[in-house]
Amino acid sequence: MSEKLTEEMLSALPDARGHFGAFGGRFVSETLMDSLMTLEKEYKMLKNDPEFQARFDKELADYVGRPTPLYFAERLTRETGGAQIWLKREDLCHTGAHKVNNTIGQALLASFLGKKRIIAETGAGQHGVATATVCARLGLECHVFMGAEDVQRQSLNVFRMKLLGAEVHAVESGTRTLKDAMNDAMRDWVSYVDETFYIIGTVAGPHPYPMLVRDFQSVIGRETRRQALEKTGKLPDALVACVGGGSNAIGMFYPFLSDESVQLYGVEAGGLGIETGKHAAPLCAGRPGVLHGNRTYLMEDENGQIAGTHSVSAGLDYPGVGPEHSWLKDIGRANYVSVTDDEAMEGFRKLTRVEGIMPALETAHAVAYAIKLAATMDKDQTVVINVSGRGDKDINTVAKLEGIEI
Amino acid sequence: MSRIERTLEALKGQGRKALIPYITAGDPHPDATVGLMHTLVAAGADIIELGVPFSDPMADGPVIQLACERALKHGTSLRQVIAMVKEFRTKDSETPIVLMGYLNPMEAMGYEAFADAAVDAGVDGVLTVDLPPEEADDVAPLFTERNLDAIFLLSPTTTDDRIRAISEHSSGYVYYVSFNGVTGASKINVDEVASRVDHIHKLTALPVAVGFGIRDAHTAAAVGRVSDGVIVGSVLVDTIARNQADNDQLKRALTDLLHPMREALDGLSS
Numbered sequence A: 001m002s003e004k005l006t007e008e009m010l011s012a013l014p015d016a017r018g019h020f021g022a023f024g025g026r027f028v029s030e031t032l033m034d035s036l037m038t039l040e041k042e043y044k045m046l047k048n049d050p051e052f053q054a055r056f057d058k059e060l061a062d063y064v065g066r067p068t069p070l071y072f073a074e075r076l077t078r079e080t081g082g083a084q085i086w087l088k089r090e091d092l093c094h095t096g097a098h099k100v101n102n103t104i105g106q107a108l109l110a111s112f113l114g115k116k117r118i119i120a121e122t123g124a125g126q127h128g129v130a131t132a133t134v135c136a137r138l139g140l141e142c143h144v145f146m147g148a149e150d151v152q153r154q155s156l157n158v159f160r161m162k163l164l165g166a167e168v169h170a171v172e173s174g175t176r177t178l179k180d181a182m183n184d185a186m187r188d189w190v191s192y193v194d195e196t197f198y199i200i201g202t203v204a205g206p207h208p209y210p211m212l213v214r215d216f217q218s219v220i221g222r223e224t225r226r227q228a229l230e231k232t233g234k235l236p237d238a239l240v241a242c243v244g245g246g247s248n249a250i251g252m253f254y255p256f257l258s259d260e261s262v263q264l265y266g267v268e269a270g271g272l273g274i275e276t277g278k279h280a281a282p283l284c285a286g287r288p289g290v291l292h293g294n295r296t297y298l299m300e301d302e303n304g305q306i307a308g309t310h311s312v313s314a315g316l317d318y319p320g321v322g323p324e325h326s327w328l329k330d331i332g333r334a335n336y337v338s339v340t341d342d343e344a345m346e347g348f349r350k351l352t353r354v355e356g357i358m359p360a361l362e363t364a365h366a367v368a369y370a371i372k373l374a375a376t377m378d379k380d381q382t383v384v385i386n387v388s389g390r391g392d393k394d395i396n397t398v399a400k401l402e403g404i405e406i
Numbered sequence B: 001m002s003r004i005e006r007t008l009e010a011l012k013g014q015g016r017k018a019l020i021p022y023i024t025a026g027d028p029h030p031d032a033t034v035g036l037m038h039t040l041v042a043a044g045a046d047i048i049e050l051g052v053p054f055s056d057p058m059a060d061g062p063v064i065q066l067a068c069e070r071a072l073k074h075g076t077s078l079r080q081v082i083a084m085v086k087e088f089r090t091k092d093s094e095t096p097i098v099l100m101g102y103l104n105p106m107e108a109m110g111y112e113a114f115a116d117a118a119v120d121a122g123v124d125g126v127l128t129v130d131l132p133p134e135e136a137d138d139v140a141p142l143f144t145e146r147n148l149d150a151i152f153l154l155s156p157t158t159t160d161d162r163i164r165a166i167s168e169h170s171s172g173y174v175y176y177v178s179f180n181g182v183t184g185a186s187k188i189n190v191d192e193v194a195s196r197v198d199h200i201h202k203l204t205a206l207p208v209a210v211g212f213g214i215r216d217a218h219t220a221a222a223v224g225r226v227s228d229g230v231i232v233g234s235v236l237v238d239t240i241a242r243n244q245a246d247n248d249q250l251k252r253a254l255t256d257l258l259h260p261m262r263e264a265l266d267g268l269s270s
Ligand SMILES: Cc1ncc(COP(=O)(O)O)c(C=O)c1O
Pocket: A097, A098, A099, A123, A124, A125, A126, A127, A201, A202, A203, A242, A243, A244, A245, A246, A247, A248, A249, A314, A315, A316, A360, A362, A363, A388, A389, A390
C-alpha cells in the first residue's frame, strides 16, 4: 500500500459526489436525481440524530439478536494446522444472514422519511426475505423483484416472502437473474418515485446507497474488533469475507481499514474457473465500467454489454460489485481472490462436518479461502471468517449437486 | 451553428414543430436500420434519435428492452451504430442524428475514440440516459470541442436550480421526460406537460422537445402545441416488432404512423 489510510481520509469518503476515488457516483436518469439527493441529505442528518441511532441500535439488539458471537473454531483450526480460525456468526442473525442489518436500517430510514411503499431486488431471496421481514415488522407495503430464473431456483424463499406479506414480481427480461431484478426495481422506482423507498440489498447502486449500506453493515466489523480484543487480546491478522455486491465484506472490513496490520481478503465466485469465463468475479477478472448507477469493476464484453455470470451461489451471481471495493482494490488495501464452485462446496462440507455449522453457499467461498490462507500462517496468528449466512436455504441446491432428490 | 440548431431554428422561423422519431439501431436487423432511417425522414422526421442497444436498459419499458435484445442478438455494437450513421450520411446530409443510449458502451469504446468516430460519421448529438451533468465533467468537453451537441434530460422531478444547471450543460435542445416512468408507459397528462414546459421555457433559451407517451397524431398535436418538438419512440419500436418479418410492410407501417403526426403538427401552425 502506497499511503497509510487515516481515520480522517476514510471519513471523507465517499466525497460530496459519492465518489470513492475513480469509482461510485450517481449514474441514473434525471427522474431519480432529486430523490437521491433528498435521501442523501436526510440520511446525513439522521446519521447524527441520537433518536434515530438509538432506535437502530435497539432493533439490532432485540429484533436482529446482536451482538452475534465471535466463535473460536477449534476443531477446524486443529485440522487446518495453521492460524487460529474464528467465525463471526452473522448466520445467527434473525432471518439467517447479515442482510437484515441493512434492511432494518433502511426501513427505519423509510419510516422517518414517511415513505410507506418499499421495493427491493433479490437474487437468492435472502435480501428479499430480510426486506419482507422488516416490512412486516414496521407495517410497510413490500414489493420484491426477483429474476424468473431465481424464482424457480429459490422457491422456498419466494414462499417465505409471500407468507410475510410481500408481493413477489418475477422478472422475465434479460438473463432473468439478479441484475435484471435490479433493473426492474429501478424501473418501478422511476414510476412511483414519490411514494416509494428502494431498499437496495448491497453496497452497490447510486450514491448514497453504497455509503449508507456500508454504515448499516459496519456493526459487523465494530463488534468483531471489540470481541477480538476481548477474546484474543489483539486485532485479527486477517479478515476473510465473500463478495457478491460486497455488503458483508465491507461491513466487516470498514472498521479495520486504518489498521494496517490487518490483512483483508474478499472472496469472489470463481464459478467453473476464471479461465472458463463462467464466473462472477469482476474484481479478479473484470474492468471498470458503469452499471446500476455507479462506476465499478464489471463483467462485460468488449462492446460494453454486461456479461452473463455463473456461480453455484445465487447471492454471488452478479456482474458488478460495490464501488468502495473497486477503490480498495486499486489502492491495494484489500486483496480480492476467487474460489471455484467445487472449492466452495468443499468448504461447505468441511464447516458443516467439523464445526456443526452449515454455512450459506455464498459464505462457503470465504470458508474455502480462509482454510487455504490459515494453513500458510503461524499458529499464533488469527483469521476471522465472516459467516454471512446459514445454509438452510441452499439444501436443495446441495442435494441436487450430490444427485439426491429430497 | 450545429446541424441540430440550424434545423430547429428553421422550423421555428416557419412556425413549425419538430418531429423526432426514435428507433433502436440494429432492430430488427442491422442491415435494415439505414433504410428505416430514410423512411422516417420521408415520412416527415426532422431529427432522428437513434438508440444504441444496451444489455441493461434501466430507463426503458418492455418494448425498447426487447428491441435491444433483438439488436444485440445480431451483435449490434456502438461502432456498428456509428457506421450506420456514416452510411446514412451518404444519402442524407441534412437530417440531424442524435445517438441515444447508456454510458457503458461509450465508456468501453473510450470517450475520445467515440467522440472522434461519431463526428467523423456525421453524428450531431449525444443523449446518455444515465449520465447526469454532475458526472459528465470528463465527457462533455470532448463533445463541446468537436461541436457535438450534448442533450440532457429534464423530468417532472427536476428542481428549478437543476433545470438552470442542466440547461447550461446542454446544447441543441433539452429533452423533457413527460412523466415519472419508463418508456412505453402511457401516463402522460397534457395539461401538466404544458405548464411544466412553459415553466422550463422561462428558465432556458434552448428549445424543449418532449418525449415519453406520444403515440399518435392526437397526443403529438397536444404536446406539440406547448413545446418545440415531440419525440416518438415506443409506438414506432412496437410497430417494428410487429412487422419485422416483411421489410416493405414495415416501412409502410412506420410511414402510416408518422405521417399523420407530421400533418397534425403542421396543422398547428396554420
Ligand atoms: C448469506 C449471504 N452472504 C453473502 C451474500 C452476498 O452479498 P454481499 O456481497 O452484499 O454480502 C448474500 C446475498 O444474497 C447472502 O445471502
